[in-house]
Amino acid sequence: MKKITIVTLASLFLTGASFTACEAVKNTNNTQKGAGIGAVAGGVLGAVLGNNLGKGGNGAMGAVLGGVIGGVAGGVIGNNMDKQAREIDNALPGADVVRVGEGIKLVLNENAVRFDTSKSTLTATAKTNLDKLVTVFNDYPDTDIVIYGYTDSTGKLEFNQTLSEQRAASVTSYLVSKGIAATRFQTKGMGIADPIASNETPEGRSQNRRVEFAITANAKMVQDAEKEAKK
Secondary structure: OOOOEEEEOOOOOEEOOEEOOOEEEOOOOHHHHHHHHOOOOHHHHHHHHHHHOOOOOOOHHHHHHHOOOOHHHHHHHHHHHHHHHHHHHHHOOOOEEEEEOOEEEEEEOOOOOOEOOOOOOEOHHHHHHHHHHHHHHHHOOOEEEEEEEOOOOOOOHHHHHHHHHHHHHHHHHHHHHOOOOHHHEEEEEOOOOOOOOOOOOHHHHHHHOOEEEEEEEOHHHHHHHHHHHOO
C-alpha cells in the first residue's frame, strides 16, 4: 500500500499574507490539527493556501482548503477523513491520495482513469477502477465531491476546455449510475490549467491528463461533528 500524503495545516503560521511552507507528515493526530486551525477563519485560510500550495491550488486542493472548519469539530471531521482516505488507498493503490486539513484530494491519472484520445467515453479499465471507489463513497455518504477534469496542452484551448468538462461529467455520470446520489457531485472542467508535470514530454502530458476529486464534509457531517465536539 502506498503511503498517503498528509499535509498539516497546524504547522502553518500567518504573517501578513505569507505562510510557512507545508510539511508532509505521517500519523499526525487530526484532532490536534483541527484545534490548531481553529484560530484562523476557514475561508481566509483556504483562499491564501490555495494560492500558495501551487499544484492543484485552483482545483481540488483549493476546494478542500476552502472548506476548513477548524477547532475540535474540524478534528472530528479530520479523523473521519483519515479513515476514508485509507479505504480509498486500499481500494485503488494506484491513486494519489492527499489528506489535507479536513478533506481529501484524490488524483486519478491515466493509469486509473483512461480515455481514448480526444474522447470523453470511459474505457473498460476506467470503469473497473471507478467501481472500486463506489463502495467507499457509499460508506461515507456525508461527503460532497467535486470532480475536476484536466487535459494536456496539446490542441486548441477551446477544445481542451470542453473535453475536460465532458470527461469530468463522464466520471460523475458513471458514479451516479452506480447508485451514488447525484446531489453529492459537482463537476468542473479545468482544461490545460494547473499542470502537475511538463507538457514538453509524453510522460508529463500523460500525468497532466487526469481527473481530480475534492472530497469534503457536507452540512450533516459538519453538524454531527459540532455536536460531538460539545460533548
